[in-house]
Amino acid sequence: MNVLRTGSLFPEPGGAPEGEVSPGAGTGGSVARVITGLSLDREFDYRIPEGLRGQLRVGHAVRIPFGRRRMEGFVTAIGDHSDYPAELKAIEAISRPHPLFDETMLRLARWMGHYYAAPFETAIAAILPAAVRHEGADFRRLLSARRAGGAAPTPEEEEALRKRSPKAAAAWEALRDGDTLTAAELARATGVSVDSLRRLASRGWIVLEKAAVRRDPAARLEILPTVPPPPTEEQAAALAAIGEEIASPDPGVVLLHGVTGSGKTEVYLSAIQMALDAGKGAIALVPEISLTPQTMERFRGRFGDTVAVLHSQLSDGERHDEWQRIASGKARVALGARSALFAPIRPLGLLVVDEEHEPAYKQDETPHYHARDVAVMRGRLEGCPVLLGSATPSLESYRNARSGKYRLVRLTRRIDRAVMPDIRVVDMRLEAEKKSGQGRPLLSSDLVEAVRQRLARGEQSILFLNRRGFSTAVSCPDCGHEVMCPDCSVHMTYHRSGDFLLCHVCGARRPAPDKCPECGSAEIKRTGTGTQRIEAVAQALFPRARIARMDSDTTRAKDSHQRILGAFRRGDIDILIGTQMIAKGLDFPNVTLVGVVNADASLQVPDFRAAERTFQLLTQVAGRAGRGDVPGEVFFQTSSPFNPALQCACHADMDTFYDQEILMRELMKYPPFTRMTTVLLKGPDPAAVDAAALSVAARLRAMLPPEVELKGPAPAPLAKAKGLARVHLLLFAPAARDYLPALRAIQARPGLPRGTSLTVDVDAHSLM
Numbered sequence: 001m002n003v004l005r006t007g008s009l010f011p012e013p014g015g016a017p018e019g020e021v022s023p024g025a026g027t028g029g030s031v032a033r034v035i036t037g038l039s040l041d042r043e044f045d046y047r048i049p050e051g052l053r054g055q056l057r058v059g060h061a062v063r064i065p066f067g068r069r070r071m072e073g074f075v076t077a078i079g080d081h082s083d084y085p086a087e088l089k090a091i092e093a094i095s096r097p098h099p100l101f102d103e104t105m106l107r108l109a110r111w112m113g114h115y116y117a118a119p120f121e122t123a124i125a126a127i128l129p130a131a132v133r134h135e136g137a138d139f140r141r142l143l144s145a146r147r148a149g150g151a152a153p154t155p156e157e158e159e160a161l162r163k164r165s166p167k168a169a170a171a172w173e174a175l176r177d178g179d180t181l182t183a184a185e186l187a188r189a190t191g192v193s194v195d196s197l198r199r200l201a202s203r204g205w206i207v208l209e210k211a212a213v214r215r216d217p218a219a220r221l222e223i224l225p226t227v228p229p230p231p232t233e234e235q236a237a238a239l240a241a242i243g244e245e246i247a248s249p250d251p252g253v254v255l256l257h258g259v260t261g262s263g264k265t266e267v268y269l270s271a272i273q274m275a276l277d278a279g280k281g282a283i284a285l286v287p288e289i290s291l292t293p294q295t296m297e298r299f300r301g302r303f304g305d306t307v308a309v310l311h312s313q314l315s316d317g318e319r320h321d322e323w324q325r326i327a328s329g330k331a332r333v334a335l336g337a338r339s340a341l342f343a344p345i346r347p348l349g350l351l352v353v354d355e356e357h358e359p360a361y362k363q364d365e366t367p368h369y370h371a372r373d374v375a376v377m378r379g380r381l382e383g384c385p386v387l388l389g390s391a392t393p394s395l396e397s398y399r400n401a402r403s404g405k406y407r408l409v410r411l412t413r414r415i416d417r418a419v420m421p422d423i424r425v426v427d428m429r430l431e432a433e434k435k436s437g438q439g440r441p442l443l444s445s446d447l448v449e450a451v452r453q454r455l456a457r458g459e460q461s462i463l464f465l466n467r468r469g470f471s472t473a474v475s476c477p478d479c480g481h482e483v484m485c486p487d488c489s490v491h492m493t494y495h496r497s498g499d500f501l502l503c504h505v506c507g508a509r510r511p512a513p514d515k516c517p518e519c520g521s522a523e524i525k526r527t528g529t530g531t532q533r534i535e536a537v538a539q540a541l542f543p544r545a546r547i548a549r550m551d552s553d554t555t556r557a558k559d560s561h562q563r564i565l566g567a568f569r570r571g572d573i574d575i576l577i578g579t580q581m582i583a584k585g586l587d588f589p590n591v592t593l594v595g596v597v598n599a600d601a602s603l604q605v606p607d608f609r610a611a612e613r614t615f616q617l618l619t620q621v622a623g624r625a626g627r628g629d630v631p632g633e634v635f636f637q638t639s640s641p642f643n644p645a646l647q648c649a650c651h652a653d654m655d656t657f658y659d660q661e662i663l664m665r666e667l668m669k670y671p672p673f674t675r676m677t678t679v680l681l682k683g684p685d686p687a688a689v690d691a692a693a694l695s696v697a698a699r700l701r702a703m704l705p706p707e708v709e710l711k712g713p714a715p716a717p718l719a720k721a722k723g724l725a726r727v728h729l730l731l732f733a734p735a736a737r738d739y740l741p742a743l744r745a746i747q748a749r750p751g752l753p754r755g756t757s758l759t760v761d762v763d764a765h766s767l768m
């Protein structure tokens with residue numbers, strides 16, 4: 001076996017991988033370094049046989065012997081020398097015609113593995129979709145027919161064919177102008193059989209063979225081409241700034257801070273057009289949740305078939321074909337969620353990250369990368385500008401913009417004189433007093449009245465609540481028992497459709513109890529409010545309204561998301577009730593009312609970003625109202641009406657919010673003043689996990705420089721999940737270099753008891 005440690009060859013992230021296996025020696029070398037899919041975090045050297053020298057490139061997939069097996073690997077370097085002390089085994093073959101990544105993507109993967117403290121093979125897996133990476137990934141090939149190059153029937157022969165076999169004649173006519181059609185398509189259109197096609201082929205008129213057929217995720221969408229509207233003054237200024245970056249030899253990052261409905265998406269589209277005009281391609285990232293048919297239509301309408309779409313609902317086949325369309329240069333614009341960041345657009349002229357503040361950009365498996373941050377790094381490596389956009393930029397990006405590291409451009413006004421919605425804070429404590437004796441209502445009388453007005457005027461309303469299910473807890477007033485998931489430290493949520501309890505962490509279900517499982521009391525209560533309960537309340541209050549609910553329970557089926565939004569757009573729904581799924585990116589001109597049922601919910605999350613998240617969420621939700629001609633109205637129902645995050649959201653006042661929040665972060669030494677990394681230990685035996693966490697903490701403390709503050713170990717806020725105890729350590733450090741070496745040392749020799757695992761999340765965005 002050709003075992004070789006390679007760490008020393010690739011010393012620092014960001015810097016060019018150098019060493020005797022040099023990237024420049026791309027053609028003539030005799031030694032290739034190969035990464036496999038095995039979880040070994042190391043590469044292996046192979047001899048390049050004579051026949052492949054000069055052909056083999058970085059990024060090529062190759063067949064290699066490995067131990068007694070054969071497998072596929074990817075070439076990561078080519079050179080003339082190996083430190084391996086014995087004879088190298090030879091690469092057997094190049095297994096796919098084109099390299100799957102280039103030097104720049106390889107550098108990005110190396111940086112990502114290093115920075116996010118993840119094994120290199122997981123970084124390679126991140127940059128190549130599984131649908132492309134896996135051996136045997138290929139186009140779908142179907143029996144297809146096309147006109148043969150040489151012989152053609154004479155008019156007499158055509159006439160004879162029409163008499164003898166009208167179906168075959170019709171098939172010939174369909175192919176005569178040079179189209180390629182599958183046998184199935186021909187059969188549908190003309191009724192021709194495969195046998196008749198074979199006869200045409202044997203006469204030399206047509207060619208019948210298996211041909212690649214594109215699986216097109218947009219095949220069912222009907223797209224009308226659009227022309228860009230003339231930009232507003234603010235949009236023109238933003239585009240001028242982006243244009244300068246596109247033209248610059250040393251382009252930077254632009255932060256586009258634009259209120260909801262100010263025309264940010266139009267700016268992205270025009271900026272992408274500039275990149276295309278410069279002969280380059282572009283990538284646009286949107287959070288999965290706002291990758292709606294509406295967004296895809298806007299891109300396709302502007303750029304047509306040159307847009308490739310990458311998102312989680314694609315089949316593997318579709319994903320493979322879309323990726324190959326990009327790799328082959330047929331598609332010049334990649335639109336997608338997180339991982340579209342790695343789309344092989346060449347050359348890359350612009351990277352757009354919409355809603356850059358979205359936590360969904362953080363990958364929840366190894367490597368735990370943040371797509372916005374990796375986009376900034378890719379931009380730097382590619383020498384291409386990066387455009388970050390948001391109505392509520394993250395504190396990290398806003399700080400970079402304020403300090404001049406990023407270029408800040410603003411869109412302060414909504415398009416078409418549409419005014420920002422009128423936001424009203426409803427103090428639910430007073431509401432409770434008004435209805436004394438009846439307990440606190442879920443919807444305040446003002447909000448109910450506002451919905452009623454919308455129904456009367458034929459306008460649409462949105463009710464937002466960030467919790468699905470009917471009730472969020474089931475508890476017994478007699479003995480205090482609360483029904484928890486046996487495997488997770490969370491309450492089970494009651495789901496009325498189906499009458500069961502569900503754990504939102506592990507998905508466990510059990511029948512809803514009608515009496516307390518502890519003391520037998522029949523008084524057991526369902527408390528806390530989920531979207532299902534709001535739906536029930538709304539149905540009772542507005543019996544004639546057409547009400548729909550959109551949350552992860554109602555959108556599980558493929559396309560259900562689109563179906564609900566389509567019905568809402570057509571006006572078939574009066575009131576849409578939903579979770580954050582409806583908070584973002586939707587543009588429905590007839591929505592004139594948004595009610596936030598519990599504006600405090602996101603403040604109660606145990607996370608130092610709770611205020612920031614609340615400000616962002618409320619601003620985004622409020623932005624759904626009044627995007628058409630009729631001004632919008634928004635209600636924030638709250639028990640803490642003077643909370644600063646809520647007050648700033650009322651005025652979409654990013655600067656005041658920022659100034660307050662940044663002081664707190666600095667005082668507490670939280671990001672963006674430090675980098676926060678979590679080390680999470682999980683295992684079935686709580687005592688063993690505790691002990692392991694203590695020992696890891698002690699080893700880290702011994703290695704970490706004094707600038708790094710280590711907190712913990714402590715139970716994670718989600719102290720138990722899926723039957724595993726969870727204990728975490730938090731690291732706060734001025735810079736990544738301060739803690740990465742110590743983390744690496746722990747990862748190399750974690751010394752954990754059996755069954756216990758350790759996960760590192762660099763720049764963690766969730767403490768759960």
Ligand code: ADP
Pocket residue numbers: 229230231232235258259260261262263264265266267415587
């Ligand atoms: P954002 O992304 O900031 O929410 P959009 O780009 O979706 O804003 O724009 C909001 C609405 O205004 C959309 O319907 C869009 O088509 C329209 N719009 C944007 N820019 C212009 C413009 N310059 N002229 C006319 N309409 C525009």
Ligand code: ZN
Pocket residue numbers: 476477478479480481516517518519520521
């Ligand atoms: Zn009880």
Ligand code: ZN
Pocket residue numbers: 485486487488503504505506507508722
């Ligand atoms: Zn559970």
